[in-house]
Amino acid sequence: MELLGIHHAAIICSNYPRSKYFYSEILKLNIINEHHREKRNSYKLDLAMPDGSQVELFSFEGAPSRPSYPEAQGLRHLAFKVDNVTKAKEYLESKSVAVEEIRIDEITGKKFTFFADPDDLPLELYEV
Structure with a gap:
């Protein structure tokens, strides 16, 4: 197996419109696709980086907040x-x-x- 790079980083946001604006308008990432998943009542937004990697934004009702900043386990x-x-x-x-x-x-x-x-x-x- 040979890893070729990072394809995407996925982020769960608390306020989808606010985060969509931040990542697409302020950080100027290009929107590739946007999907509303009715069964989950959630959005998925694919954003392109200039090098071909992507940032994915998700909205999930009731997702817990990050436990601490920035030294929580995980990313x-x-x-x-x-x-x-x-x-x-x-x-x-x-x-x-x-x-x-x-x-x-x-x-x-x-x-x-x-x-x-x-x-x-x-x-x-x-x-x-």
Whole structure:
């Protein structure tokens, strides 16, 4: 077996319209497909990243909140590659998204910072 890359990351959101707006309008991910699953009363939204990977948004009634931030067991955060962390931070802040101060990765020397989606899911910008 040879893993070729990451196909998608799946996120369950508490407020589907709010998260759809955040990921498609603020983060500018392109919508591939959107489905309402009547039997589950839930939505599934497929969003494309420039490299071909995807982010999937789901809505499920009664889904529990994340237990703690950010050190709960499981996926710690989702990191996005950017060419310029400083410009990306300024853009997000212009859209009223709170962004932490830029830090330097001790091992790689690369810039990175964190922000959160509408459900407080930790997201990272990592300069490549």
